[in-house]
Amino acid sequence: MITLGFTEILKAEKVILLVSGKRKSEAVKNLLEGEISTDCPATALRDKDNVIVIIDEEAASLLDEETKK
Numbered sequence: 252m253i254t255l256g257f258t259e260i261l262k263a264e265k266v267i268l269l270v271s272g273k274r275k276s277e278a279v280k281n282l283l284e285g286e287i288s289t290d291c292p293a294t295a296l297r298d299k300d301n302v303i304v305i306i307d308e309e310a311a312s313l314l315d316e317e318t319k320k
Contacts, residue, residue, distance in 0.1 A: 263301070264301065265303070267302075268296070268303070270304070270307070271306075272309055272310055273309040273310070278291075279306055280314055283297070283304070284314065284315060
């Protein structure tokens with residue numbers, strides 16, 4: 252396992268987030284549809300132009316249809 256602090260992630264030239272599995276579906280919903288908040292620091296990534304999020308069907312299962320587009 253490799254661990255990076257959020258500060259280092261925000262400094263990255265490009266961020267690629269890979270998310271898979273049903274157990275991550277609530278976190279994905281918070282990330283993409285929740286309020287941008289320190290309660291879910293990853294929501295800050297939504298304001299960045301250099302982030303790519305790749306999510307499998309199970310992890311995306313709680314997302315609104317509009318978000319999935």
